[in-house]
Amino acid sequence: MSSRALRVGLAWTVVLVACAVIVVRADYTGDLSAFLPRSPALAQQVLVEQLRDGPVSRLLLAGIDGGSVEARALTSRRFAAALRGDDAFTAVSNGEAQATAADQAFLWRNRYLLSSAVDAAAFSAAGLRASLQESLDLLSSPLGLVLQRAFPNDPTGEIVRLAEAQAMQSQPRVREGVWFAVDGERALLLLQTRAAGFDLEGQTAALERARTAFAAVQGPGQSMVLSGPAVFATESRDAIKRDSTRISILATALVAALLLLVFRSPVVLVLGLLPVASGALAGIAAVSAGFGEVYGITLGFGVTLIGEGVDYAIYMFTQTAPGTTPEKSLERIWPTLRLGVATSVCGFAALLLSGFPGLAQLGLFSIAGLLVAVLFTRSALPLMLPAGFSVRIAPALGAAIGRALRVAPKLRLVVPVAVLGAAAVMLAHRGAFWSDDLASLSPVSAAAQALDQQLRRDLGAPDVRYLIVIKADTEDAALAASAQAATTLAVLRDRGTIAGYDAPSDILPSRAVQQARQSALPETDVLRNRVLEAVRGLPVRAETLAPFVGDVAAARVQPLVGRADLAGTHLALKLDSLLREHAGRWTALLLLRGVRDADTVERALPGDAILVDLKRESDRLYQQYRDTALALALAGAAAIVALLGAALRSWRRVLAVILPLAAAVTVTVALLLVLRPSLTIFHLVGLLLVVAVGSNYSLFFDRLSVTEADLSRTVASLLLANLATVIGFGLLGLSSTPVLHAIGSTVAIGALLSLVFSAMLGAPPAQGGAVPA
């Protein structure tokens, strides 16, 4: 080994090891803030917070089918009991009475501060008389049996009101003591995972435990359906993983077989992958060093984008004819390769300017990856090739390429015709080019979505789309604002605009409200006189109500109820999910159920309460993200034209390079629009790659007539690179997962068109130039 080889080897080892260290230490995040602009609007912040760890993102809806009603109810009870003992779940509801002694004691102890019925009018003689009368009527109903013990302490029935308010929160049909769907066929449960929405691993584990627990208790013929954000998230991830693994294995095998056929050496095959591997390593390291964390989405798209790096090795290998050395062929193609890389870097550089961290990371990743891949190809790869390596091109292939190259330019009219056809398709396209609906990217099947909606309706579970957010400086201010909004919501509920709501202020009233209630309670002497007046004509003695007078006296001076008083109750769990502090600010969430008219709710709400439409916000966010990417891609295209102008110093040649590329992109977009209603951000990423890969083709064709003697060998290398790309991405295009399908089909179509159009628009070779070596 020469000393130069030693130095180069050493330098690369150091660089790559350093990269590997950074890569191992990097923070990887599946965080949605990749999609979030650096300075998001409030509603968008809420969206991300909710998706990350909001109470709704932690809900699982479960249904038990099969067997008799009794058997389903029994399984529901056993299943719930198993999950209640499992740390992965913070709440398990199936309709069984769950209010613990702690809950009851809390409500009883604080009933005069918690009950919304407590005000001055209620404690006037007339008010007392009315509520006494009602309690007496209840005493003569079957409820009387239970209520009569409480009567001397609570003759106004506050505890009944509190219990009823709790029961109002959600009321699916109850049969055999547990929740059932309205048709009585499916037993229903509502589970809350401890793992937050962003914690996909934790949620996957919780799902697994739920399924295992069910398997242990299920009766003959019974089955369970599960739905909720966690189910969707893990199913999507699994579908993508499954598809991409299967397809990558197949594609890798096919491409490897192809390259093996041409290069006839497994060692060379492996060497061909080294530039991309080094590039990916450097790309991740660069992003980690530059941003401090690496988004999962950057990895996914990034590795695709620097797929161009494989082509560098193919160009070099294929163009090493017998009798020359890799260094020599590299020397020959380097100017073209350099310009091709510069072109791609130029295109991706625009992404760096994006206000979305996800796009900026993608830009940096691709730039660093491509630069390292090409530098590796240039400096290290030739030294690593086996001595005397060369690629023989079959004479028949060479002749065929020569013929094709002579025929292709005669078909150059095909290109403008195709572009015109594409323009016609675009003009005739009804609806938007770009899909505005984030759901169009969702790999979740329509059947799964329908099941989710069905379960949600049956359970009366909180709406996943709408929720109300209140931000305040203190906990108390948040509760006060929540109470104000809840008043409005109660009216809307009675009118049928919404089916129901959950507000933190219904669990813990603000201090002001508690104080108001406290001061509405009369002094002991006054109360005693009012009781005397109220019982006149009623079959109850004033002395019987002495405990009531005593309890009210105690309530007048009792300390106000705070969060700590809820400790150990189910109510505490619920309050924690609806009222939380973040960086000194408090957020109150009001969950809605059965929203029939969101606009009416939005108009009716007080100013400080914001109705967040999570679907609208996520769609809007996605549109912003995509529009930014599109604008930056166009800016990148302009930069590429400028770069080519500076490098080639001839508008004619710039056009010769740009035209086939532009034509390929245009026709690709048209073809995609024929196949599907509109395009997504994944198609856009695919188009970026088409430009990056395709620019190399057209640059090589541009130089053919000027500098290349061994023309068919160059074209053979382009063909081989193109074939590898079309195989890899074409297979991806067969996937049913939207993201894989979109990128795969775009790149396969676009890369093929780029090569064909480049050949058609290139100058015909001089008659003697096409003789194969």
Add this chain to the structure above:
Amino acid sequence: MISGRSGLLALAVLAWCTGVADAAEGGPAELDLLMQRMASVKSASAKFVERRELRLLEKPVESSGTLLYTAPDRLERHTLRPRTESMILSRDMLTLEDRARNRTRSLPLQQYPLIWAFAESLRSVLAGDLATLRRFYEVDYSGDAGNWTLLMRPRDAEMRRYVDDIRIHGSENVLRVVEVNQTGGDRSVMTVSGAAREQ
């Protein structure tokens, strides 16, 4: 409704049989006959007057109205005096309607075991459903077909904190008096009259 707990029920029935096998000679056979007679009734209606004596209250309160039973599991009690109020027991749901206050309460019985037990003391006798009755109560039969008494003591410890016993007097397949004796001396007596029924 019961099969889910059939194991428990079997045990309970077994305990009851061993407990009363050597008791009065007017034992299970006659009780079974009574229950069969009750079960043959498809629907029935009657007037009622109920008098409640509660220590909490200064004087007994009296209410009156109509009772409506439809086999196998619907029982309606419409109170007309002193105020209109309806209570409808249907399958596993108890609904209280207070029209004057425009208020309806629906109670899933399984969530309120006490109220459920209480409701079954009347409904399962009307339905002739001895199994359900025995799920909640120990039942003693005395008298003859023309003038019988069912003495029911709650099985459940929680229920025993509230109710000592419930006695139902009747003749043939008609209820006459339902007497509820609560712990601590509170009691209510419902007198049924003018029964009309369809078999």
